Amino acid sequence: MKExxxxxxxxxxxxxxxxxxxxxxxxxxxxxxVDNEASKQNVCRFLESRNYETSIKxxxxxxxxxxxxxxxxxxxxxxxxxxxxxxxxxxxxxVMLATDRMGFGDDELGLKLMISYIKxxxxxxxxxxxxxxxxxxxxxxxxxxxxxxxxKEYEKDGLQILVCGTCLTHFNLLDKKQVxxxxxxxxxxxxxxxxxxxxxx
Amino acid sequence: MPPGDLERVLCGLKFPTxxxxxxxxxxxxxxxxxxxxxxxxxxQTVDFxxxxxxxxxxxxxxxxxxxxxxxxxxxxxxxxxxxIVAFPVKDMDISxxxxxxxxGLDKMKEAGVVLVGGHSVEDSELKxxxxxxxxxxxxxxxxxxxxxxxxxxxxxxxxxxxxxNTAIKGGLASxxxxxxxxxxxxxxxxxxxxxxxxxxxxxxxxxTGFGLIGHVAEMVVDSGFGxxxxxxxxxxxxxxxxxxxxxxxxxxxxxxxxxxxxxxxxYPSVKRAVLDIMYDPQTSGGLxxxxxxESADDLVNKLKGKGIDDAAVIGEVLSEPKGKIVVS
Numbered sequence: 001m002k003e004x005x006x007x008x009x010x011x012x013x014x015x016x017x018x019x020x021x022x023x024x025x026x027x028x029x030x031x032x033x034v035d036n037e038a039s040k041q042n043v044c045r046f047l048e049s050r051n052y053e054t055s056i057k058x059x060x061x062x063x064x065x066x067x068x069x070x071x072x073x074x075x076x077x078x079x080x081x082x083x084x085x086x087x088x089x090x091x092x093x094x095v096m097l098a099t100d101r102m103g104f105g106d107d108e109l110g111l112k113l114m115i116s117y118i119k120x121x122x123x124x125x126x127x128x129x130x131x132x133x134x135x136x137x138x139x140x141x142x143x144x145x146x147x148x149x150x151x152k153e154y155e156k157d158g159l160q161i162l163v164c165g166t167c168l169t170h171f172n173l174l175d176k177k178q179v180x181x182x183x184x185x186x187x188x189x190x191x192x193x194x195x196x197x198x199x200x201x
Numbered sequence: 202m203p204p205g206d207l208e209r210v211l212c213g214l215k216f217p218t219x220x221x222x223x224x225x226x227x228x229x230x231x232x233x234x235x236x237x238x239x240x241x242x243x244x245q246t247v248d249f250x251x252x253x254x255x256x257x258x259x260x261x262x263x264x265x266x267x268x269x270x271x272x273x274x275x276x277x278x279x280x281x282x283x284x285i286v287a288f289p290v291k292d293m294d295i296s297x298x299x300x301x302x303x304x305g306l307d308k309m310k311e312a313g314v315v316l317v318g319g320h321s322v323e324d325s326e327l328k329x330x331x332x333x334x335x336x337x338x339x340x341x342x343x344x345x346x347x348x349x350x351x352x353x354x355x356x357x358x359x360x361x362x363x364x365x366n367t368a369i370k371g372g373l374a375s376x377x378x379x380x381x382x383x384x385x386x387x388x389x390x391x392x393x394x395x396x397x398x399x400x401x402x403x404x405x406x407x408x409t410g411f412g413l414i415g416h417v418a419e420m421v422v423d424s425g426f427g428x429x430x431x432x433x434x435x436x437x438x439x440x441x442x443x444x445x446x447x448x449x450x451x452x453x454x455x456x457x458x459x460x461x462x463x464x465x466x467x468y469p470s471v472k473r474a475v476l477d478i479m480y481d482p483q484t485s486g487g488l489x490x491x492x493x494x495e496s497a498d499d500l501v502n503k504l505k506g507k508g509i510d511d512a513a514v515i516g517e518v519l520s521e522p523k524g525k526i527v528v529s
Contacts, residue, residue: 012371015448037459038452045473046448165521184522186466186529193469 002027006043007035007062014039015046018067022050030067040065092129094195095121096188097137102201114140117201118147122154130191133180134164137201142176151179162187203453204411204460223339224275229419230344231271231406234337242339246271249285249330253366253484254383257297261304261329262387267409267485268331269312273394274407274488275344277337282309284319287328301329312389343405345420350520352403353497354428357393357504358487359511360413361441361478362386363451368444378440385438385511386485392507393488400500401493408486412457413479416489417516417526418464427519429527430479432471436511437478445474445481453482466522468529476528487511491518 002021006014014034021030030052032043040063044054052067101110102117118140121128131154133141140147141163155161161180168174168182192198202210216226223242224234232246248268252260265282272279284305288298309316314333365382368374390407397405408416413430421428457480467476492500497514504512519527 011452012367012373012449016371016373036452038450038455041455042448042450044448045446045450045477049447182521186468186527187522190466190469 001029001031004030004032006039007033009034009039010036011038011042015042018043018046028069032065032067033062034065035062039063091127091196092194093124093127093197093199094130094132094191095128095199095201096132096134096192097140097201098135099201100136100139114201115146119150128159129195130160130162131180132162132164132183132188132191134167134188138163138167138171138173138177141179142173143178145178148178155179162191164188203456204415223342224344228344228346229422231274232277232335234275234277234339234342236339240338242337242342244272244275244277244335244337244342245333247285247330247332249287249328250484251326251328253386254369254379256383257300258304259383259387261301261306262308263304263383263485264301264329265305265308265312265331266387266389268333269308269314270390270407270409270485270488272333272335272337273390274405275337276341276394276398276402276405277335279312279314279333279335281317282314282331282333283317284321285328285330285332286319286321287324287326288321289325289327290323292325293327297327305329305331308387308389312391343402345404345406345416346424348403348420348424348426348491348518350426350518351494352491352518353494353514354417354430354516354518355490355492355497355500355504355512356408356413356436356487356515357390357490357509357512358385358388358408358483359436359438359441360408360483360486361438361445361481362484362486363412363454363481364441364445364449364478365438366484367449367451368440371449373444373449375440378438378444382438388485390488393490393504393509393512396503396507396509397488397490397492397500399503400490400496402490403493404491406489408483408489410453410482412454412481412483413489414461414465414526414528415457415480418461420491421464421524421526423524425523427522427525427527428516429519429529430516432468432475432479432528434513434515435475435479436513436515437475441478441481442472442474445477450477451482454480457482461526464524465526465528468527471528479528 004017034040047054047067051070055066057064102113162183163180165182221236224230232244234242234244236242269279501512
């Protein structure tokens with residue numbers, strides 16, 4: 001394994017040192033220590049452009065970057081996708097509510113069921129990641145909604161609640177919304193992509 | 202200074218006010234504007250920095266073009282300037298300074314600006330720049346605010362000067378990239394400013410140290426609008442993409458990102474190197490012009506007709522999400 005201590009150096013010096021090490025000995029494993037964020041990011045970008053897989057360990061103020069050469073993969077496909085820093089190990093469940101009633105048939109029953117559904121959602125625990133309200137669903141987030149206290153409680157506990165801005169505007173309810181963040185289609189689409197499971201009601 | 206630090210320094214300090222001060226410190230604008238009569242206001246700005254290219258004559262030109270740019274970005278016409286010089290007299294041959302000042306003078310001449318004086322100090326590190334004064338009609342000032350939903354954003358210079366300068370520092374930049382970026386940075390924003398005068402322009406700024414996203418963020422904050430940026434339409438200096446992808450991104454770009462990333466939504470399809478370039482601090486960058494949607498293509502064509510080949514429509518003003526930048 002090749003080791004480089006690039007602490008105390010500013011950009012682009014750590015990248016240059018990594019570059020010459022790779023060009024000279026072409027190691028299958030390389031370790032670089034840097035002490036600032038920009039160098040950390042740049043050395044990782046460089047290693048990835050040279051077909052290395054990177055992992056980073058933080059050690060006090062230092063970052064230990066380990067690069068492992070990938071075999072038989074072209075550098076183009078190795079660039080990681082930048083999406084969301086909050087990605088964690090827990091499963092992420094997104095629930096999308098496009099109505100304020102559960103099921104078809106009897107509206108009164110549908111509303112009762114919906115209230116019960118939202119109250120029971122907490123049983124999903126930490127895996128419940130985002131609640132997204134669209135179309136008639138946004139009516140559950142406005143003043144007078146029976147589930148408002150429950151939703152506020154969820155939000156306080158850190159659950160992200162997104163409410164469709166276009167829908168609120170359509171129903172003229174924009175200033176009546178009492179809980180959640182007004183959102184747009186891009187946020188909704190991105191949330192769907194990031195979620196491990198999407199439940200549509 | 203890194204974004205955020207200056208705000209902390211100035212926060213809470215009381216600045217004298219004056220009814221004739223139209224644009225002052227309370228807005229994050231490019232230059233200050235002071236009204237003299239109903240017809241005329243003076244516009245003032247100052248900028249100086251350490252060398253970014255090896256050739257002193259070109260450095261002088263770039264520093265001058267960069268300092269003059271703030272006046273153009275607000276719709277004004279620069280008239281007079283003063284040199285600001287810090288020079289290591291003991292370590293460097295005085296002829297270097299002569300070449301720098303010659304570069305600055307030639308750029309001022311091109312801009313129709315007269316040098317009225319200056320100030321020099323001895324310093325361990327070379328620095329050069331200008332303090333510039335210009336004229337503007339008080340009713341025709343362009344700021345970073347005043348845009349409307351649907352407006353298009355037009356950028357007049359390619360991005361990536363910070364990345365190329367990092368590659369130059371590392372000795373990795375090709376001579377073609379060095380030449381391109383040197384000429385680009387030395388190009389005045391005067392022609393672009395002249396062309397935009399004939400169009401329904403609602404806001405304007407120039408792209409400098411905070412990078413494209415940093416300057417767009419200043420526009421978006423408290424504006425009641427959002428802005429969408431189309432990453433694939435953004436003009437980028439040839440080779441800057443490759444240099445960014447291999448980690449030649451200046452630390453300033455990461456500072457810019459850290460300061461603003463909370464207000465930026467990014468489509469997963471956006472290439473990382475392009476995003477890095479959108480945060481890349483620019484030296485003597487182009488104008489970012491907010492123009493009425495219907496006129497955007499016409500504006501770009503007129504800019505290209507004036508030799509501003511990089512000009513492109515790169516985004517639009519959104520009514521939602523307010524206060525956010527959406528990069529697609």
